[in-house]
Amino acid sequence: xxxxxxxxxxxxxxxxxxxxxxxxTVANEFSDRCTPAVVSFGTKNRTIGIxxxxxxxxxxxxxxxxxxxxxxxxxSDPYVQKEKKNLAYELVQTANGGVGLRVMYMEEPHIFSVAxxxxxxLTKLKETAESNLKKPVTDCVIxxxxxxxxxxxxxxxxxxxxxxxxxxxxxxxxxxxxLNYGIYKQDLPAPEEKxxxxxxxxxxHSSFQISACAFNKGILKVLGTAFDPYLGGRNFDxxxxxxxxxxxxxxxxxxxxxxxxxxxxxxxxxxxxxxxxSSNSTDLPLNIECFMNDIDVSGRMSRSEFxxxxxxxxxxxxxPLRSLMEQIQLRVEDISAVEIIGxxxxxxxxxxxxxxxxxxxxxxxxxxxxxxxxxxxxQCAILSPAFKVREFSVTDVVPYPISLKWSTxxxxxxxxxxxxxxxxxxxxxxxxxxxxxxxFQLEAFYSDPASVPYPEARIGQFVVQNISPSKDxxxxxxxxxxxxxxxxxxxxxTASVVEKMEVDEAEEQAVESGVEAKxxxxxxxxxxxxxxxxxxxxxxxxxxxxxxxxxxxxxxxxxxxESTSEEHKVADTEKVEKKSDxxxxxxxxxxxxxxxxxxxxxxxxxxxxxxxxxxxxxNEGKMILQDKLEKERNDAxxxxxxxxxxxxxKLSGPYGKFINQEDLSSFSELLTETEYWLYExxxxxxxxxxxxxxxxxKKHGNPxxxxxxxxxxxxKLFDDLGKxxxxxxxxxxxxxxxxxxxxxxxxxxxxxxxKCVQESMEWMNNAMNLQAKQRLDQNPAVxxxxxxxxxxALNSSCHRIVTQPKPKTExxxxxxxxxxxxxxxxxxxxxxxxxxxxxxxxxCHPNEKETIDMDLD
Numbered sequence: 001x002x003x004x005x006x007x008x009x010x011x012x013x014x015x016x017x018x019x020x021x022x023x024x025t026v027a028n029e030f031s032d033r034c035t036p037a038v039v040s041f042g043t044k045n046r047t048i049g050i051x052x053x054x055x056x057x058x059x060x061x062x063x064x065x066x067x068x069x070x071x072x073x074x075x076s077d078p079y080v081q082k083e084k085k086n087l088a089y090e091l092v093q094t095a096n097g098g099v100g101l102r103v104m105y106m107e108e109p110h111i112f113s114v115a116x117x118x119x120x121x122l123t124k125l126k127e128t129a130e131s132n133l134k135k136p137v138t139d140c141v142i143x144x145x146x147x148x149x150x151x152x153x154x155x156x157x158x159x160x161x162x163x164x165x166x167x168x169x170x171x172x173x174x175x176x177x178x179l180n181y182g183i184y185k186q187d188l189p190a191p192e193e194k195x196x197x198x199x200x201x202x203x204x205h206s207s208f209q210i211s212a213c214a215f216n217k218g219i220l221k222v223l224g225t226a227f228d229p230y231l232g233g234r235n236f237d238x239x240x241x242x243x244x245x246x247x248x249x250x251x252x253x254x255x256x257x258x259x260x261x262x263x264x265x266x267x268x269x270x271x272x273x274x275x276x277x278s279s280n281s282t283d284l285p286l287n288i289e290c291f292m293n294d295i296d297v298s299g300r301m302s303r304s305e306f307x308x309x310x311x312x313x314x315x316x317x318x319x320p321l322r323s324l325m326e327q328i329q330l331r332v333e334d335i336s337a338v339e340i341i342g343x344x345x346x347x348x349x350x351x352x353x354x355x356x357x358x359x360x361x362x363x364x365x366x367x368x369x370x371x372x373x374x375x376x377x378x379q380c381a382i383l384s385p386a387f388k389v390r391e392f393s394v395t396d397v398v399p400y401p402i403s404l405k406w407s408t409x410x411x412x413x414x415x416x417x418x419x420x421x422x423x424x425x426x427x428x429x430x431x432x433x434x435x436x437x438x439x440f441q442l443e444a445f446y447s448d449p450a451s452v453p454y455p456e457a458r459i460g461q462f463v464v465q466n467i468s469p470s471k472d473x474x475x476x477x478x479x480x481x482x483x484x485x486x487x488x489x490x491x492x493x494t495a496s497v498v499e500k501m502e503v504d505e506a507e508e509q510a511v512e513s514g515v516e517a518k519x520x521x522x523x524x525x526x527x528x529x530x531x532x533x534x535x536x537x538x539x540x541x542x543x544x545x546x547x548x549x550x551x552x553x554x555x556x557x558x559x560x561x562e563s564t565s566e567e568h569k570v571a572d573t574e575k576v577e578k579k580s581d582x583x584x585x586x587x588x589x590x591x592x593x594x595x596x597x598x599x600x601x602x603x604x605x606x607x608x609x610x611x612x613x614x615x616x617x618x619n620e621g622k623m624i625l626q627d628k629l630e631k632e633r634n635d636a637x638x639x640x641x642x643x644x645x646x647x648x649x650k651l652s653g654p655y656g657k658f659i660n661q662e663d664l665s666s667f668s669e670l671l672t673e674t675e676y677w678l679y680e681x682x683x684x685x686x687x688x689x690x691x692x693x694x695x696x697x698k699k700h701g702n703p704x705x706x707x708x709x710x711x712x713x714x715x716k717l718f719d720d721l722g723k724x725x726x727x728x729x730x731x732x733x734x735x736x737x738x739x740x741x742x743x744x745x746x747x748x749x750x751x752x753x754x755k756c757v758q759e760s761m762e763w764m765n766n767a768m769n770l771q772a773k774q775r776l777d778q779n780p781a782v783x784x785x786x787x788x789x790x791x792x793a794l795n796s797s798c799h800r801i802v803t804q805p806k807p808k809t810e811x812x813x814x815x816x817x818x819x820x821x822x823x824x825x826x827x828x829x830x831x832x833x834x835x836x837x838x839x840x841x842x843x844c845h846p847n848e849k850e851t852i853d854m855d856l857d
Contacts, residue, residue, distance in 0.1 A: 001139055001384050001385065001386040002017075002129070002133060002135065002136070002137040002138055002139050002140065003017060003018035003139070003377060003380045003381045003384045003386065003387060004016070004017050004018075004129045004133075004137050004139070004140040004141075004377060004380060005017075005023075005140065005141050005142075005143070005176070005373050005374065005375065005376025005377030005378070005379065005380055006122065006125050006140055006141070006142045006143065006373065006376060007143045007173075007176075007370075007372040007373035007376060008037070008068065008118070008121070008122075008142060008143060008144070008156070009037060009068070009204060009205065009372075010037065010066065010068045010069070010204060010205045010206040010207070010232070011036065011037060011065075011066075011204070011205035011206070011233075011234075011343075012034045012035065012036055012037060012205075012369070013034075013035045013036075013037050013121065013125055014033060014034060014035070014369065014370050014372070014373035015035070015125050015128050015129050015132075015373060016370065016373035016374045016376065016377035017129055017132060017133055017377060018377050018378075018380065018381040018384075018387055023374045023377045023378060023381075025367075025370045025373060025374060026128060026129065026132040027128075027132075028049060028050070028124075028128045029128075029131075030049075030050050032050060033370065034369065035049040035050065035124065035125060035128065036049055036050060036052065036053040036065075037065065037067075037068065037121055038052040038053045038056065038063060038064065038065045039052055039063070039064045039065075039117055039120050039121060040052035040055040040056075040059055040062060040063040040064070041059075041062045041063075041064075041103045041104060041105040041110070042059070042062070042105075043104075043106065043107050044106070044626075044630045044633075044684075045626055045627045045630035045631075046105065046120065046623060046627060048120055048121060048123070048124040049124050053065075056088075056264055056268075057261050057264050057265055057268075060088040060089075060260055060261055060264060061088055061089055061090070061103070061104075061260075062089065062103045062104050062105070063088070063089065064089055064101055064103065064112075064117055066083070066086075066087065066206075066234075067101070067114055067117050067118070068118075068206070069083070069206065069229075070083070070091075070099045070114045071114050071115070071118070071148075071151075071152040071155035071156060072114075072149065072151030072152040072153075072154065072155040072605075072606045073098070073099055073114075073151075073152075073454075073606070074097050074098060074099070074455075074456070074606070075091070075092070075093035075094070075097060075098060075099050075100075076093075076097070077099075077455055078455060079453075079455075080099055088260045088264065089101055089102070089103060090102040090103075092111060094111065094113065096606075098113060098114075098606060099113070099114055100112065100113060101113075101114070101117060106626075113616070114155065115155050115156075115158045115159045115162065115608065115616065116159075116162065116616055116619070116620070118155075118156065118159035119158075119159040119160075119162035119163045119616070119620055120163075120620070120623070122142075122159055122160060122163045122165060123163050123620070123624060126163060126165065137165070138164065138165060138166045139165075139166050139168055139380065139383075139384065140160070140165050140166070140167060140168065140376075140380060141167070141168055141169045141170075141171050141176075141376040141377070141379045141380040141383070142156060142160060142165075142167050142169075142170055142171070142376065143170075143171055143172070143173050143176055143372045143373070143375075143376050144156055144170050144171070144172065144173070144488075145172070145173055145207060145209060145227070145229070146172040146173060146174050146175070146209055146211065146225045146227060146399055147207070147209070147225075147227045147229050147399060147453055148488075149400070149446075149452060149454045149459075150459050150460070150488075150489050150490055150604070150605070151454070151456070151459075151604070151605045151606045152454075153170050153487055153488055153489050154489060154604060154606075154607070154608075155606070155608070156170060157170065157487065157489075158608045158613060158616075161613065161617070162613070162616045162617050162620050163620060164617075167487075168379075168380060168383045168486075169379060169380075169383065169486045169487060170486075170487035170488060170489075171375070171376050171379055172211075172222075172225070172396060172488065173202060173209060173372050174200050174202060174209050174210070174211035174213075174222070174225060175211070175220075175222055175375070175394065175396050176371070176372045176373075176374075176375025176376050176378075176379065177200050177202065177339070177341055177366065177371045177372055177375055178198070178200055178211065178213040178215075178220055178222065178375070179220060179375045179378050179379060179392070179394055180366060180371050180372075180374045180375035180378060181198065181200070181339060181365075181366060181371075182198075182213070182215045182220050182392065183378055183389075183390060183392050185215065188215050188216055188217045188218075189215075189216055189217065190216065190217055191216045191217060191218070191219060193216065195214035195215055195216050195219075195221070196214070196215045196216075196336045197212060197213070197214055197215075197223070197328075197330065197334055197335050197336055198212070198213055198215060198335070198336055198337045198338075198339060199211070199212050199213075199324070199335050199337070199338045199339070199358065200212075200213065200338075200339050200340075200341070201338065201339070201340045201341075201342075201345065201354055201362075202340070202341045202342040202345070202372075203231070203232060203233065203340075203342040203343075203344035203345045203350060204232050204233065204342040204343060204344060205232050205233045205234050205343060205344070206229075206230075206232040206233075206234055207227060207228065207229045207230070207231065207232050208227060208228040208231040208232060208316075208317065208320060208344075209225065209226075209227045209320075210225070210226050210227065210320050210321060210324050211223075211224065211225040211226075211324070212224050212225075212324055212327075212328045212330070212335075218390070218391050218392050218393065219392070219393050219395075220392065220393065220394045220395065221395045221425075222395060222396050222397045222423075223327070223328045223397075223423070224324055224327035224328045224397065224423045225324070225397060225399055225423070226320040226321070226323040226324040226327065227320055228316055228317075228319065228320050229453040230453075231313065231316050231317070232344055233271075233274075233342075233343050233344035233347075235313050236274055236306075236310050236313060236344065236347065237267060237270050237271050237274060239306075239309045239310050239313070240270035240273060240274060240301065240306070240309070241263075241266055241267055241270050243301075243309055244256075244266060244270065244286065244299050245257060245266070247299055248291075248297055248299075251297075252292075252295055252297055254291070254292045254293070254295065254297070256292065259292060262291060262292045265288060265291065266288070266291075269286055269288055270286070273286050273301060274306070274347070275346070277301065277302075277303045277306055278346045278347055278348060280303070281302070281303045281304075282302065283300050283301070283302045284300065284301060284302070285298060285299070285300055286298065286299045286300065286301065303348070307349045310349065314349055314350065314353055317350065317353045317354065317357075318353070318357060321354070321357045321358075327422070327423060332357075332358050332359055335358055335360070337360075337363050338354065338355070338358050338360060338362045338363060339362070339363050339364075339365065339366055340354060340362045340363070340364060340368070341366050341367075341368045341369075341371045341372075342368060343368065343369065345362075345368060346368065379394070382394075395425050395426070396425075396426045396427075396488065397422075397423040397424065397425060397426055398420045398421075398422065398423065398424040398425075398426050398428075398484055398488070399422070399423075399488075400422060400446045400447075400448065400451060400452050401418055401420065401421050401422045401424075401446065401447035401448055402418070402419055402420040402444060402445070402446060402447065402459065402484070402490050403416060403417060403418045403419065403444070403445060403446075403447040404416070404417050404419055404432075404442050404443065404444055404482065405417075405442075405443050405445070406434075406440060406441060406442050406443070407440070407441065417432070418447055419432070419482050420484060420490070422448075422451075424484075426484045426488060427483070427484055427485050427486045427488075428483070428484050429481055429482070429483040429493070430481070430482050430483075431479050431480065431481050431482075432479070432480045432481075432482060433477060433478065433479050433480075434464075434477075434478045434479075434480060435475040435476070435477055435478070436464075436467050436475055436476060436478055437467070437468065437469045437475050437476065438467055438468070439463060439464060439465045439466065439467045440463075440464055440467065441461060441462070441463050441464075442461070442462045442463075442464070442480070442492060443458065443460075443461050443462075444458070444459040444460055444461075444462070444482075444490055444492075445457045445458045445459055446459065456605055458605050459490055459604065459605060460490075460491075460602060460603055460604035460605060460607075461602075461603045462491075462492040462600055462601070462602050462603075463600065463601040463603075464478060464480060464492075464495045464598060464600055465598055465599045465600065465601060466598040466599060467497065467598065470499070476497050476498075476499075477497065477498040478495060478496070478497055478498070478598075479495065479496050479497075479498060479595070480492060480494075480495045481493050481494045481495070491602065492600055492602065494597060494600070495597070495598050495599075495600050496595040496596055496597045496598060497595070497596045497598055498593060498594075498595055499593070499594045499595075499596060500591045500592070500593055500594075501591065501592050501594060629687075632687055633686065633687040633690070636687045636690035636691055636694070637678070637682075637685075637690045639690070639694055640674065640678065640682075640690050640693050640694050640697070641675075641678055643694060643697050643698075643701070644671050644674050644675050644678070644697070647667075647671060647697070647701050647704075648668070648671050651664060651667070651668065651704075654708060655704050655705070655708055657776050657777065658704050658707040658708045658711065658776050658777055659704045659707075659777055660777045663700070663704075663777075666700070667700040667701065667704075670696075670697065670700060671697070674693060674697065677693075703779070707776065707777070707778075707779065707780065709784075710780045710783060710784055711776060711780075713784045714771070714780070714782075714784055714787065717784055717787040717788060717791070718764065718767075718768060718787060720791060721760070721764055721787060721790060721791050721794070722764065724791060724794060724795070725757055725760055725761050725764070725794070728753055728756075728757045728794075728798050728802065729757055731753070731802050732750060732753060732754045732757065735750050742802070744804065744806045744807060745801060745802070745804055749801045749804075750801070752797065752798075752801065753797070753798045753801050753802060756794060756797045756798055757794075757798070760790060760793075760794045763790060764790070767781070767782040767786070767787070770782060
């Protein structure tokens with residue numbers, strides 16, 4: 001099972017994996033642990049990551065970036081319309097009113113959804129993880145901003161599904177950072193003690209997020225979150241761009257915004273200048289050659305000037321900080337530490353602003369870029385059975401209050417209930433009880449639309465079906481379970497009709513025992529046992545809504561058997577009623593409660609249809625195959641080019657004396673012709689053409705290479721053979737001189753050795769004489785493979801004979817134990833069973849499988 005965490009950033013992405021030694025952030029094919037969130041489309045294939053970022057200026061209209069916040073939005077969304085003006089590529093409206101990105105791919109116009117573009121990025125990150133793990137990757141945890149709505153989160157899950165990833169959890173950025181921080185801490189207070197409060201601030205390229213978390217040993221609880229989704233590093237870049245656009249217009253009469261390529265180059269240079277100013281307080285230059293109309297431009301900026309330009313942005317930092325403190329109802333003095341991450345927190349003014357608000361120095365113990373990915377990988381390891389991780393429970397929060405509304409039976413005023421308030425623990429389930437005669441509809445929406453950075457307040461509609469009056473004509477009791485799941489997504493998960501039915505005593509006892517056994521192993525039943533029930537204030541004339549709260553993480557301890565389920569509660573009540581003073585003949589028939597599950601039809605805002613999702617999966621598979629074919633074609637082309645340059649260099653060097661003048665002339669001419677062909681007609685040819693061209697070159701080059709290699713290896717092999725012959729000759733001579741070391745060998749065997757040595761020596765002398773007559777530019781008279789074969793034959797014939805051990809003289813047997821134990825015997829256990837020594841020493845059985853123990857210290 002793979003354990004991978006993906007940090008899908010607005011500008012850059014990171015991949016973290018779990019190994020036995022802990023969590024590791026892995027590098028891509030460019031040995032860079034940061035992969036740009038950029039996808040570029042070409043005439044033959046698409047490029048993703050660093051290679052795509054290199055085309056931001058040269059292939060601007062077909063290179064897609066800054067698309068993360070377009071998830072789950074309508075084309076008419078004000079944010080989309082604002083972003084559209086600043087993007088080099090074209091945004092269009094799709095058939096369902098969503099956002100499409102129009103690009104030229106394979107020399108044809110294509111429209112891709114945001115989910116598809118993110119899936120392409122995940123394809124690249126998945127390949128990076130697989131190349132490091134050396135195995136397929138399916139299970140993962142993916143990060144999303146804490147302010148993402150349900151529609152945006154579902155869109156990210158669709159992207160994971162398109163690329164074949166099983167997302168175990170969508171994890172909020174700040175929760176991932178908090179987990180990465182807390183799981184390594186050894187000094188956290190005990191669970192019963194007052195928790196340690198830590199604030200995490202993250203200013204990335206496009207947004208500012210902040211959260212407060214309470215830590216105890218093995219426990220993380222998010223207390224609250226606040227954010228400014230439109231304040232990030234790119235806003236500071238825009239300030240510099242606006243300043244230099246105005247300066248260049250005055251100084252050079254250039255309208256930078258009229259040319260998208262010039263504007264993109266200026267953005268890149270301003271971002272570099274911003275990073276330099278974070279570490280230098282002096283004036284810094286900005287120089288761009290051939291900027292526009294072959295004009296070189298230059299400017300200067302100091303840190304103080306930059307801070308003056310960004311004064312309004314710096315003021316916006318305080319609002320989320322104040323909002324957070326109001327939510328958690330704590331004083332600044334109660335905060336133990338303030339941890340900052342994110343690229344934009346490296347700006348000194350940002351760091352100072354946060355430190356000033358909390359009245360303490362900010363901490364930078366976490367990796368500003370990789371903390372989110374590492375936290376996601378840790379969460380994936382916790383969820384994986386393949387890794388043994390220190391127990392650590394994580395409780396997130398619901399970022400926005402969520403309410404339900406419904407129509408009453410008599411079409412009176414609509415019912416309304418806030419099922420999850422802001423900062424409610426998540427994941428979490430609640431059960432609402434309705435009394436209805438007919439199917440009914442529930443509509444979920446955000447209670448405070450003004451606090452949601454999304455124009456659509458609706459979450460979705462849920463129709464509870466197959467509802468009919470009970471047998472006596474009364475309203476049916478319907479239990480509806482609403483849930484914010486592990487991804488932070490709201491849903492009406494189940495609905496069931498509660499029916500009471502008579503049962504005889506024998507059947508009731510059998511049912512009771514079955515229900516008890518079943519519910520003792522059921523997490524949901526255990527959660528229900530700890531539920532808090534309350535009458536809904538808007539229930540109308542009858543008690544229409546009853547709320548049972550079910551926390552989902554961590555699971556509570558098992559309940560006592562006598563209260564495992566609602567069915568059991570009813571049965572217990574019946575038993576109590578039996579203990580009355582009435583005579584036995586007056587006892588009432590026993591009743592059993594039965595829950596009949598009914599279907600729910602869910603319609604979410606910007607839901608991706610199944611047919612469309614399958615089409616996206618198929619298209620992604622085709623594009624992956626096309627990328628693979630194009631890579632193989634490019635590799636074949638590069639192999640031809642590499643062969644040309646390698647042999648041209650070697651023919652004028654070490655290979656020169658291994659080819660005659662005539663062959664050298666024709667081979668050199670062929671190399672030159674192939675080089676010209678590569679950059680003209682051979683620029684874009686099928687893979688097979690390059691393979692055939694390489695084979696043609698190898699017909700000329702391989703014999704030269706073989707002669708060179710043979711000449712390099714032959715002397716050493718002859719030397720090895722000669723040394724071995726001398727060794728055996730010396731042994732034969734010692735045998736003839738009556739050396740005691742070899743007198744145990746029979747004369748017949750030693751004659752075989754001597755004969756074999758003489759034959760091998762004769763062969764070697766003849767071979768060396770023949771080779772000495774050959775020129776270097778001719779094929780060898782004797783090949784290294786023949787020398788190796790001769791050496792092998794010599795060893796196989798002689799080595800066995802000359803290394804015969806001397807016969808051992810028998811000594812009297814002794815049963816006396818040494819150190820209380822006989823030699824060459826296995827240890828015996830108490831039952832006289834043989835115990836292998838390896839297991840006595842604590843070694844594991846070779847077939848025994850265990851979980852991997854992660855090192856978190």
